[in-house]
Amino acid sequence: MGDNVYGLAVDSSAGYVFWSEFFLDQVMRADLDGNNVVEVGVAGSPSGLAADPVNQKLYFITYNNTQLYRVNYDGSDQEVIVPNLGGQGVAVAVDPAGGLVYYSNRADNLFVAELDGANPSVLLNGQSVIQGLDIDTEAGLIYWVARSAGMIRSANLADGSNVQDVTMSNGNGWGLAFM
Template identity: 25%
Template sequence: MKLHQTMLCMQSLLIMIAGVYEIDLDTGEVRTLTRQNEQVFSMAYDHKKRYVYVPRYSTGDIVRFPYPNNHTVMLGTIVSTIYPVGIAFDSVNSHLYWTEISPGRIMRCNPDGSDVTILLNENKPTALTLDIQNRWIYYAQQLSPSEIFRTNFDGMDKRVIIKNLTTYVLGIGVDVDVERLYWMEYYTGDLQSAWDNGSDVKTIISTNVTIENWDIDMDEDFIFYTSYNQIIKINKFLGQIPTVVHTDTQRIYGVLLYKQDGKNTSIRNTI
Protein backbone atom coordinates (compact mmCIF):
# COMPACT_ATOMS: atom_id res chain seq x y z
CA MET A 1 0.00 0.00 0.00
CA LYS A 2 1.10 3.52 -0.69
CA LEU A 3 0.24 6.46 1.46
CA HIS A 4 -2.03 9.18 0.18
CA GLN A 5 -3.21 11.93 2.48
CA THR A 6 -5.12 15.07 1.67
CA MET A 7 -5.87 18.10 3.82
CA LEU A 8 -8.71 20.59 3.39
CA CYS A 9 -8.18 24.20 4.57
CA MET A 10 -11.27 25.73 6.02
CA GLN A 11 -12.77 24.37 3.68
CA SER A 12 -9.86 21.91 3.46
CA LEU A 13 -8.88 18.20 3.78
CA LEU A 14 -5.65 16.19 3.99
CA ILE A 15 -5.24 12.93 2.10
CA MET A 16 -2.50 10.32 1.65
CA ILE A 17 -1.61 8.90 -1.80
CA ALA A 18 2.09 8.13 -1.86
CA GLY A 19 2.40 11.42 -0.03
CA VAL A 20 0.51 14.06 1.92
CA TYR A 21 -1.81 16.27 -0.08
CA GLU A 22 -3.96 19.23 0.85
CA ILE A 23 -7.38 19.80 -0.70
CA ASP A 24 -9.02 23.21 -0.44
CA LEU A 25 -12.71 22.44 0.03
CA ASP A 26 -13.76 25.82 -1.30
CA THR A 27 -11.85 25.67 -4.59
CA GLY A 28 -11.04 21.96 -4.97
CA GLU A 29 -7.37 22.83 -5.42
CA VAL A 30 -4.95 20.01 -4.50
CA ARG A 31 -1.48 20.83 -3.18
CA THR A 32 1.36 18.38 -2.51
CA LEU A 33 2.82 18.69 0.97
CA THR A 34 5.21 15.73 0.91
CA ARG A 35 5.74 12.53 -1.06
CA GLN A 36 6.37 9.08 0.39
CA ASN A 37 5.49 5.43 -0.16
CA GLU A 38 3.98 4.22 3.09
CA GLN A 39 0.97 2.60 4.69
CA VAL A 40 -1.00 5.17 6.70
CA PHE A 41 -4.57 4.63 7.87
CA SER A 42 -5.28 7.72 9.99
CA MET A 43 -3.97 11.12 11.08
CA ALA A 44 -4.30 13.35 14.13
CA TYR A 45 -3.94 17.08 14.80
CA ASP A 46 -2.57 19.05 17.75
CA HIS A 47 -4.65 22.24 17.73
CA LYS A 48 -2.40 24.04 20.22
CA LYS A 49 1.03 23.41 18.73
CA ARG A 50 -0.39 22.97 15.20
CA TYR A 51 1.18 19.67 14.18
CA VAL A 52 -0.23 16.83 12.08
CA TYR A 53 0.75 13.37 13.39
CA VAL A 54 1.06 10.48 10.92
CA PRO A 55 1.42 6.79 11.98
CA ARG A 56 3.46 4.87 9.39
CA TYR A 57 2.36 1.25 9.54
CA SER A 58 5.14 -0.60 7.73
CA THR A 59 7.98 1.69 8.84
CA GLY A 60 6.86 1.36 12.45
CA ASP A 61 7.00 4.97 13.56
CA ILE A 62 4.95 8.12 14.04
CA VAL A 63 6.06 11.32 12.32
CA ARG A 64 4.74 14.86 12.45
CA PHE A 65 4.89 18.11 10.50
CA PRO A 66 3.68 21.67 11.18
CA TYR A 67 0.37 22.64 9.60
CA PRO A 68 -0.76 25.00 8.13
CA ASN A 69 2.41 25.22 6.07
CA ASN A 70 2.95 27.07 2.81
CA HIS A 71 6.04 25.06 1.93
CA THR A 72 6.93 21.43 1.28
CA VAL A 73 6.87 19.82 4.70
CA MET A 74 9.69 17.98 6.44
CA LEU A 75 8.62 14.96 8.47
CA GLY A 76 10.11 14.62 11.94
CA THR A 77 10.11 11.22 13.64
CA ILE A 78 8.47 11.38 17.07
CA VAL A 79 8.40 7.80 18.31
CA SER A 80 9.21 4.29 17.13
CA THR A 81 6.34 1.84 17.43
CA ILE A 82 4.98 -1.44 16.00
CA TYR A 83 2.35 -1.52 13.24
CA PRO A 84 0.48 1.67 14.27
CA VAL A 85 -3.04 2.03 12.84
CA GLY A 86 -5.31 4.45 14.73
CA ILE A 87 -4.13 7.75 16.20
CA ALA A 88 -5.64 10.64 18.18
CA PHE A 89 -4.30 13.72 19.96
CA ASP A 90 -5.43 15.24 23.25
CA SER A 91 -4.64 18.95 22.85
CA VAL A 92 -5.91 19.77 26.36
CA ASN A 93 -3.54 17.44 28.21
CA SER A 94 -0.88 17.26 25.46
CA HIS A 95 -0.89 13.50 24.92
CA LEU A 96 -0.67 11.42 21.75
CA TYR A 97 -2.60 8.12 21.65
CA TRP A 98 -2.33 5.31 19.11
CA THR A 99 -3.07 1.64 18.53
CA GLU A 100 -0.63 -1.11 17.61
CA ILE A 101 -2.58 -3.80 15.77
CA SER A 102 0.22 -6.27 16.49
CA PRO A 103 1.26 -7.17 19.17
CA GLY A 104 -2.03 -5.54 20.21
CA ARG A 105 -1.70 -2.46 22.42
CA ILE A 106 -3.10 0.99 23.06
CA MET A 107 -0.27 3.46 23.65
CA ARG A 108 0.30 7.01 24.87
CA CYS A 109 3.22 9.45 24.85
CA ASN A 110 4.04 13.13 25.09
CA PRO A 111 4.03 15.27 21.91
CA ASP A 112 7.81 14.91 21.57
CA GLY A 113 7.67 11.11 21.90
CA SER A 114 8.83 10.95 25.51
CA ASP A 115 7.17 8.99 28.34
CA VAL A 116 5.85 6.15 26.15
CA THR A 117 3.22 4.23 28.13
CA ILE A 118 1.30 1.01 27.43
CA LEU A 119 -2.27 1.74 28.51
CA LEU A 120 -3.94 -1.50 27.50
CA ASN A 121 -3.19 -4.84 25.91
CA GLU A 122 -5.89 -5.65 23.35
CA ASN A 123 -6.61 -8.02 20.48
CA LYS A 124 -5.95 -6.26 17.14
CA PRO A 125 -7.01 -2.71 18.05
CA THR A 126 -7.57 -0.43 15.04
CA ALA A 127 -9.36 2.93 15.01
CA LEU A 128 -9.59 5.07 18.11
CA THR A 129 -11.04 8.44 19.08
CA LEU A 130 -11.03 10.58 22.23
CA ASP A 131 -13.75 12.17 24.33
CA ILE A 132 -11.44 14.69 26.00
CA GLN A 133 -14.21 16.29 28.05
CA ASN A 134 -15.21 13.05 29.78
CA ARG A 135 -11.77 11.39 29.47
CA TRP A 136 -12.86 8.37 27.45
CA ILE A 137 -11.05 6.44 24.72
CA TYR A 138 -13.25 4.68 22.17
CA TYR A 139 -11.63 2.04 19.99
CA ALA A 140 -12.42 -0.79 17.58
CA GLN A 141 -10.78 -4.07 16.52
CA GLN A 142 -9.87 -5.82 13.27
CA LEU A 143 -12.12 -8.79 13.97
CA SER A 144 -15.30 -10.08 12.32
CA PRO A 145 -17.75 -10.06 14.02
CA SER A 146 -16.46 -7.06 15.91
CA GLU A 147 -17.08 -4.80 18.90
CA ILE A 148 -16.41 -1.21 19.97
CA PHE A 149 -14.93 -0.58 23.41
CA ARG A 150 -14.64 2.32 25.82
CA THR A 151 -11.93 2.81 28.43
CA ASN A 152 -10.68 5.78 30.41
CA PHE A 153 -7.50 7.74 29.68
CA ASP A 154 -5.49 5.45 31.93
CA GLY A 155 -6.68 2.25 30.24
CA MET A 156 -8.95 1.32 33.16
CA ASP A 157 -12.69 0.61 33.34
CA LYS A 158 -12.77 -1.07 29.93
CA ARG A 159 -16.23 -2.04 28.69
CA VAL A 160 -17.92 -3.16 25.47
CA ILE A 161 -20.44 -0.56 24.28
CA ILE A 162 -21.24 -1.81 20.74
CA LYS A 163 -21.65 -5.54 20.11
CA ASN A 164 -22.18 -7.84 17.14
CA LEU A 165 -20.84 -5.64 14.35
CA THR A 166 -20.78 -7.66 11.13
CA THR A 167 -17.29 -6.48 10.24
CA TYR A 168 -14.42 -4.50 11.68
CA VAL A 169 -14.17 -0.74 11.97
CA LEU A 170 -11.30 1.45 10.72
CA GLY A 171 -13.03 4.83 11.07
CA ILE A 172 -14.49 6.15 14.34
CA GLY A 173 -15.29 9.55 15.86
CA VAL A 174 -17.19 11.09 18.77
CA ASP A 175 -19.19 14.33 18.97
CA VAL A 176 -19.02 15.37 22.62
CA ASP A 177 -21.57 18.17 22.20
CA VAL A 178 -24.36 15.79 21.16
CA GLU A 179 -22.93 12.78 23.06
CA ARG A 180 -22.90 10.51 20.03
CA LEU A 181 -20.37 8.06 18.62
CA TYR A 182 -19.97 7.53 14.86
CA TRP A 183 -18.28 4.71 12.93
CA MET A 184 -17.95 3.17 9.47
CA GLU A 185 -18.10 -0.60 8.89
CA TYR A 186 -15.28 -1.63 6.56
CA TYR A 187 -16.96 -4.34 4.48
CA THR A 188 -20.59 -3.18 4.41
CA GLY A 189 -20.06 0.57 4.11
CA ASP A 190 -22.68 1.22 6.81
CA LEU A 191 -22.12 4.60 8.49
CA GLN A 192 -23.67 4.31 11.95
CA SER A 193 -24.05 6.20 15.21
CA ALA A 194 -25.09 5.60 18.82
CA TRP A 195 -25.21 7.42 22.12
CA ASP A 196 -21.78 7.48 23.71
CA ASN A 197 -22.90 4.70 26.08
CA GLY A 198 -23.67 2.42 23.11
CA SER A 199 -27.47 2.70 23.10
CA ASP A 200 -29.75 3.93 20.30
CA VAL A 201 -27.76 2.52 17.37
CA LYS A 202 -28.81 4.10 14.07
CA THR A 203 -27.67 3.75 10.46
CA ILE A 204 -27.04 7.15 8.91
CA ILE A 205 -26.49 5.70 5.45
CA SER A 206 -25.81 2.32 3.87
CA THR A 207 -23.34 3.03 1.09
CA ASN A 208 -23.51 -0.57 -0.21
CA VAL A 209 -19.84 -0.26 -1.12
CA THR A 210 -18.18 -3.55 -0.23
CA ILE A 211 -14.74 -3.19 1.44
CA GLU A 212 -12.47 -0.14 1.14
CA ASN A 213 -14.55 1.92 3.61
CA TRP A 214 -11.88 3.39 5.82
CA ASP A 215 -11.72 6.57 7.84
CA ILE A 216 -14.16 9.25 9.00
CA ASP A 217 -13.88 12.77 10.42
CA MET A 218 -16.50 15.37 11.24
CA ASP A 219 -17.36 18.93 12.12
CA GLU A 220 -20.49 20.30 13.78
CA ASP A 221 -22.80 19.34 10.92
CA PHE A 222 -21.13 16.92 8.51
CA ILE A 223 -19.31 13.61 8.48
CA PHE A 224 -16.53 13.16 5.92
CA TYR A 225 -15.78 9.54 5.02
CA THR A 226 -13.55 7.69 2.59
CA SER A 227 -14.89 5.04 0.23
CA TYR A 228 -12.31 3.52 -2.12
CA ASN A 229 -11.04 6.52 -4.13
CA GLN A 230 -13.55 9.13 -2.96
CA ILE A 231 -14.11 11.47 -0.04
CA ILE A 232 -17.80 11.93 0.65
CA LYS A 233 -19.68 14.13 3.11
CA ILE A 234 -23.15 13.73 4.59
CA ASN A 235 -25.22 15.60 7.17
CA LYS A 236 -24.78 13.55 10.34
CA PHE A 237 -28.19 14.43 11.77
CA LEU A 238 -30.48 14.30 8.76
CA GLY A 239 -28.81 11.58 6.72
CA GLN A 240 -29.45 13.42 3.49
CA ILE A 241 -28.07 12.47 0.08
CA PRO A 242 -24.26 12.35 0.37
CA THR A 243 -22.03 14.69 -1.64
CA VAL A 244 -18.76 13.64 -3.27
CA VAL A 245 -16.07 16.08 -2.14
CA HIS A 246 -13.11 14.62 -4.02
CA THR A 247 -12.39 11.74 -6.39
CA ASP A 248 -8.85 10.48 -6.83
CA THR A 249 -7.10 8.03 -9.14
CA GLN A 250 -5.86 6.02 -6.15
CA ARG A 251 -7.40 4.43 -3.08
CA ILE A 252 -8.01 6.82 -0.18
CA TYR A 253 -7.48 5.70 3.40
CA GLY A 254 -7.47 8.33 6.14
CA VAL A 255 -9.13 11.74 6.12
CA LEU A 256 -8.46 14.66 8.45
CA LEU A 257 -10.67 17.74 8.51
CA TYR A 258 -8.89 20.98 9.38
CA LYS A 259 -10.73 24.18 10.31
CA GLN A 260 -9.27 27.63 10.81
CA ASP A 261 -10.46 31.20 10.29
CA GLY A 262 -13.72 30.05 8.81
CA LYS A 263 -12.17 27.43 6.53
CA ASN A 264 -12.27 23.62 6.60
CA THR A 265 -9.33 21.35 5.95
CA SER A 266 -9.40 17.59 5.63
CA ILE A 267 -6.72 14.96 5.22
CA ARG A 268 -7.13 11.67 3.41
CA ASN A 269 -4.94 8.59 3.01
CA THR A 270 -4.95 6.84 -0.34
CA ILE A 271 -3.01 4.24 -2.25
Protein backbone atom coordinates (compact mmCIF):
# COMPACT_ATOMS: atom_id res chain seq x y z
CA MET A 1 0.00 0.00 0.00
CA GLY A 2 1.38 3.34 -1.02
CA ASP A 3 1.26 6.65 0.75
CA ASN A 4 -1.55 8.02 -1.41
CA VAL A 5 -4.58 6.02 -0.30
CA TYR A 6 -7.76 8.10 -0.55
CA GLY A 7 -10.59 5.57 -0.31
CA LEU A 8 -11.16 2.37 1.66
CA ALA A 9 -13.91 -0.26 1.60
CA VAL A 10 -14.23 -3.66 3.24
CA ASP A 11 -16.39 -6.66 2.38
CA SER A 12 -15.75 -8.98 5.31
CA SER A 13 -18.10 -11.67 3.97
CA ALA A 14 -15.99 -11.96 0.81
CA GLY A 15 -12.77 -11.50 2.80
CA TYR A 16 -11.54 -8.42 0.92
CA VAL A 17 -10.30 -4.92 1.59
CA PHE A 18 -10.23 -2.41 -1.30
CA TRP A 19 -8.42 0.90 -1.54
CA SER A 20 -7.72 3.63 -4.08
CA GLU A 21 -4.15 4.65 -4.91
CA PHE A 22 -4.87 8.24 -5.93
CA PHE A 23 -1.55 9.23 -7.54
CA LEU A 24 -0.93 5.81 -9.08
CA ASP A 25 -4.37 5.76 -10.77
CA GLN A 26 -5.15 2.31 -9.34
CA VAL A 27 -7.86 0.61 -7.33
CA MET A 28 -6.48 -2.31 -5.35
CA ARG A 29 -7.81 -5.37 -3.50
CA ALA A 30 -6.25 -7.66 -0.90
CA ASP A 31 -7.39 -10.41 1.40
CA LEU A 32 -8.25 -9.16 4.87
CA ASP A 33 -4.89 -10.47 6.13
CA GLY A 34 -3.07 -8.31 3.55
CA ASN A 35 -2.10 -11.15 1.23
CA ASN A 36 -2.91 -11.52 -2.48
CA VAL A 37 -2.76 -7.85 -3.45
CA VAL A 38 -4.15 -7.28 -6.96
CA GLU A 39 -5.20 -4.35 -9.08
CA VAL A 40 -8.94 -4.39 -9.79
CA GLY A 41 -9.41 -0.99 -11.40
CA VAL A 42 -7.55 1.69 -13.33
CA ALA A 43 -8.68 5.31 -13.61
CA GLY A 44 -7.14 8.73 -13.14
CA SER A 45 -7.17 9.91 -9.51
CA PRO A 46 -9.57 7.39 -7.94
CA SER A 47 -10.82 8.65 -4.60
CA GLY A 48 -13.93 7.41 -2.76
CA LEU A 49 -15.15 3.85 -3.12
CA ALA A 50 -17.82 1.51 -1.80
CA ALA A 51 -18.29 -2.25 -1.91
CA ASP A 52 -21.55 -3.93 -2.91
CA PRO A 53 -21.37 -7.33 -1.17
CA VAL A 54 -24.67 -8.54 -2.66
CA ASN A 55 -23.57 -8.18 -6.30
CA GLN A 56 -19.80 -8.31 -5.65
CA LYS A 57 -19.25 -4.99 -7.39
CA LEU A 58 -16.99 -2.15 -6.34
CA TYR A 59 -18.04 1.44 -7.04
CA PHE A 60 -15.47 4.23 -7.20
CA ILE A 61 -15.37 7.87 -8.19
CA THR A 62 -12.50 9.82 -9.71
CA TYR A 63 -11.43 13.18 -8.32
CA ASN A 64 -10.24 14.75 -11.58
CA ASN A 65 -12.31 14.31 -14.75
CA THR A 66 -15.03 13.16 -12.36
CA GLN A 67 -16.77 9.94 -13.33
CA LEU A 68 -18.45 7.14 -11.40
CA TYR A 69 -17.16 3.62 -12.13
CA ARG A 70 -18.27 0.09 -11.35
CA VAL A 71 -16.08 -3.03 -11.52
CA ASN A 72 -16.44 -6.65 -10.45
CA TYR A 73 -14.48 -7.71 -7.38
CA ASP A 74 -12.13 -9.72 -9.62
CA GLY A 75 -11.33 -6.65 -11.73
CA SER A 76 -13.41 -7.63 -14.74
CA ASP A 77 -15.99 -5.50 -16.51
CA GLN A 78 -14.83 -2.07 -15.38
CA GLU A 79 -17.24 0.51 -16.74
CA VAL A 80 -18.08 4.18 -16.39
CA ILE A 81 -21.67 4.27 -15.20
CA VAL A 82 -22.05 8.05 -14.75
CA PRO A 83 -19.72 10.23 -16.88
CA ASN A 84 -18.83 13.91 -16.65
CA LEU A 85 -20.06 14.74 -13.17
CA GLY A 86 -18.36 18.08 -12.87
CA GLY A 87 -16.63 19.17 -9.70
CA GLN A 88 -14.17 16.77 -8.12
CA GLY A 89 -15.43 13.32 -7.13
CA VAL A 90 -14.98 12.51 -3.48
CA ALA A 91 -17.25 9.95 -1.82
CA VAL A 92 -19.43 6.93 -2.66
CA ALA A 93 -21.96 4.84 -0.72
CA VAL A 94 -24.03 1.95 -2.05
CA ASP A 95 -27.43 0.52 -1.09
CA PRO A 96 -27.65 -2.86 -2.87
CA ALA A 97 -31.09 -3.70 -1.45
CA GLY A 98 -32.48 -0.35 -2.56
CA GLY A 99 -30.70 -0.61 -5.92
CA LEU A 100 -29.03 2.79 -5.52
CA VAL A 101 -25.58 4.33 -5.38
CA TYR A 102 -24.89 7.72 -3.79
CA TYR A 103 -21.89 9.90 -4.65
CA SER A 104 -20.59 13.40 -4.08
CA ASN A 105 -18.34 16.00 -5.61
CA ARG A 106 -16.56 19.03 -4.21
CA ALA A 107 -19.07 21.26 -5.97
CA ASP A 108 -21.20 20.66 -2.84
CA ASN A 109 -23.57 18.18 -4.50
CA LEU A 110 -24.83 14.77 -3.41
CA PHE A 111 -26.15 12.58 -6.21
CA VAL A 112 -28.08 9.32 -6.44
CA ALA A 113 -28.42 6.87 -9.34
CA GLU A 114 -29.50 3.31 -9.93
CA LEU A 115 -26.74 0.71 -9.50
CA ASP A 116 -26.11 0.66 -13.26
CA GLY A 117 -25.84 4.47 -13.34
CA ALA A 118 -29.29 5.01 -14.83
CA ASN A 119 -31.43 7.96 -13.78
CA PRO A 120 -28.78 10.06 -11.99
CA SER A 121 -30.16 13.00 -10.07
CA VAL A 122 -29.16 15.54 -7.44
CA LEU A 123 -30.30 14.47 -3.97
CA LEU A 124 -28.83 17.53 -2.19
CA ASN A 125 -26.88 20.62 -3.17
CA GLY A 126 -25.14 23.46 -1.38
CA GLN A 127 -23.77 21.21 1.37
CA SER A 128 -20.30 22.63 2.03
CA VAL A 129 -17.93 20.12 0.37
CA ILE A 130 -19.38 16.65 1.02
CA GLN A 131 -16.48 14.35 1.92
CA GLY A 132 -17.19 11.13 3.83
CA LEU A 133 -20.50 9.49 2.99
CA ASP A 134 -22.44 6.56 4.45
CA ILE A 135 -26.02 5.37 4.72
CA ASP A 136 -28.25 3.83 7.38
CA THR A 137 -30.94 2.01 5.43
CA GLU A 138 -32.80 0.91 8.57
CA ALA A 139 -33.26 4.49 9.75
CA GLY A 140 -33.62 5.79 6.19
CA LEU A 141 -30.80 8.32 6.62
CA ILE A 142 -27.70 9.37 4.73
CA TYR A 143 -24.74 10.88 6.63
CA TRP A 144 -21.84 12.96 5.34
CA VAL A 145 -18.98 15.15 6.45
CA ALA A 146 -19.70 18.76 5.50
CA ARG A 147 -16.01 19.54 5.40
CA SER A 148 -16.06 23.32 4.99
CA ALA A 149 -18.71 23.68 7.69
CA GLY A 150 -16.86 21.37 10.10
CA MET A 151 -20.03 19.34 10.65
CA ILE A 152 -21.36 15.82 10.27
CA ARG A 153 -24.83 16.03 8.77
CA SER A 154 -27.72 13.72 7.95
CA ALA A 155 -30.80 13.81 5.72
CA ASN A 156 -33.61 11.53 4.65
CA LEU A 157 -32.25 8.89 2.30
CA ALA A 158 -35.34 8.89 0.07
CA ASP A 159 -35.44 12.56 -0.90
CA GLY A 160 -32.65 14.50 0.85
CA SER A 161 -35.08 16.39 3.06
CA ASN A 162 -34.72 17.21 6.74
CA VAL A 163 -31.00 18.09 6.73
CA GLN A 164 -29.71 17.98 10.31
CA ASP A 165 -26.40 18.89 11.93
CA VAL A 166 -25.43 15.75 13.87
CA THR A 167 -22.19 16.92 15.48
CA MET A 168 -19.07 18.97 14.92
CA SER A 169 -16.38 17.12 12.98
CA ASN A 170 -13.48 18.96 14.65
CA GLY A 171 -11.87 20.22 11.50
CA ASN A 172 -11.46 18.96 7.96
CA GLY A 173 -12.93 15.46 8.07
CA TRP A 174 -12.51 13.21 5.04
CA GLY A 175 -14.09 9.88 5.96
CA LEU A 176 -17.14 8.50 7.67
CA ALA A 177 -18.39 5.00 8.50
CA PHE A 178 -21.71 3.93 9.94
CA MET A 179 -21.71 0.83 12.10
